[in-house]
Amino acid sequence: MALLFVLVGQCGNQVGKEICRGLPRSERTHHADGRVRCVGVDTEPKVIDALLDEDRRTKAKVFRESSFVCDESGRGNNWAYGYTGATTNGTAPEGASSCGPRDGRSRFCTRWRPEKTSIADRAMGLIREEVQRAGFLEAVVFVHSLAGGTGSGLGSRLLEDCRAAFEEEVLYYASIIVSPHHFGDTAVSSLNALLALNHLLQHTDIILHFSNQDVQDALAASTPAAGLARGAAAAVSLAHLNIHIARSVLTLMKFGSQPFIVSEWVAALAPHPMHKLAVVHMTSPSGGSSDIDVWTSTVRRSLLQQRGNNIVGCLWCAVACNDVDAKGASQAFAQHTARHPGLPITPSVINLPDPHPQRQVVTATSCPLSALQILVPIANLAGAKAYAGAYLHWYEKYGVLTRHFTDALNRFRGVVRTYEAFLKANAKKGRSQAQVAPPH
DSSP, X not given: OEEEEEEEHHHHHHHHHHHHHHSOOOTTTBOTTSOBOEEEEESSSHHHHHHHHHHHHTTOOOOOGGGEEEOSSOOTTOHHHHHHOOOTTSOSOTTTTOSOOOTTSOTTGGGOOOOSSOHHHHHHHHHHHHHHHHSSEEEEEEEEESSSSIIIIIHHHHHHHHHHHOTTTEEEEEEEEEEOGGGOSSTTHHHHHHHHHHHHHHHOSEEEEEEHHHXXXXXXXXXXXXXXXXXXXXXXXHHHHHXXXXXXXXXXXXXXXXXXXXXXXXXXXXXXXXXXXXXXXXEOOGGGOOOHHHHHHHHHHHHHTTTTSOOSEEEEEEEESSHXXXXXXXXXXXXXXXXXXXXXXXXXXXXXXXXXXXXXXXXXXXXXXXXXXXXXXXXXHHHHHHHHTTTHHHHHTTTOOHHHHHHHHHHHHHHHHHHHHHHHHHHHHHXXXXXXXXXX
């Protein structure tokens, strides 16, 4: 069964480019001509222009130019504008001034004629072509940002439309989302994130969450292997962030009985229908050390971080550089599970012989505590702004009204309550076990 990647917005296309370039060629992810099965969508042409230009210049032949569509208007960091695509009077469809010939400013724009159809409709046309070409898809994997306009708004719209249009042709929907630095990139980031996550929790089967802030902190604290001096937070570029996120995703895609099985992500990380949010972290040996003791210490540390977190499920992927590394990681996991039985961690030790750039451990954890650390601040900040009426006029002119925010908040808080109930039930269960435990 094949996979289809849908890259939406600036973040989605930049991160998705690194993911697609790193995919080993397979009939599950590539067409017969070697091009990746993907659709790229953006409401500004610069990122797609750069992506396709690089693909042509380097002769990488990863992407089909006909699989990308763009507009010129942008979405102004507004989820409502991205979702509805309406003009300011709320009536005319967006896309009427879509990307066409622009005095030679973009060599790729000859394909994008100013048709009177919305960019969402044109993107759905490309997705439909890919679905029909494959016949049946195991999963459609969306890559997009959480708190912008195009990635969050248009991404939500496309996900919802795909779910409705391909009920029998697609088995799973996965979403790889990237949140900004402390939800502070714009004043409306929390409102966008609320509306986007509300849609994702309804229409996806699994959500892999990356935080730009966490990734930057991890890179700045690591490694010559990342091309940075220790503590050099200022030196962490957007390219470093994109590569780190893509490498984590590619590692998780190597997990399981065979590569690229999204169903195993869902089984391991989302056994509860309300608990779809998984937080992804990558850990590398400090300083890029090649010492086997440092490596096994890194493995144990990544495992210990999951202990006592009341996790719903965890994918644990250790990427080794040789047989000794692989054996050490396997032994560390066996010892850990012997000491902490019942911990819902699904392991995979991946042995990539030298030269591999660095050892690493990637964990995707479905953990109520981690999920609440993401969901509660969004609900509180967005709720305060919504009830105060702050910035809501930016959304109302595109058809998203106060009642829509109220409905989203109510549904959002319902999900938060299920996570809190899970924590309370586990705490009660832990106390009961402690009371009946025999004395040492």
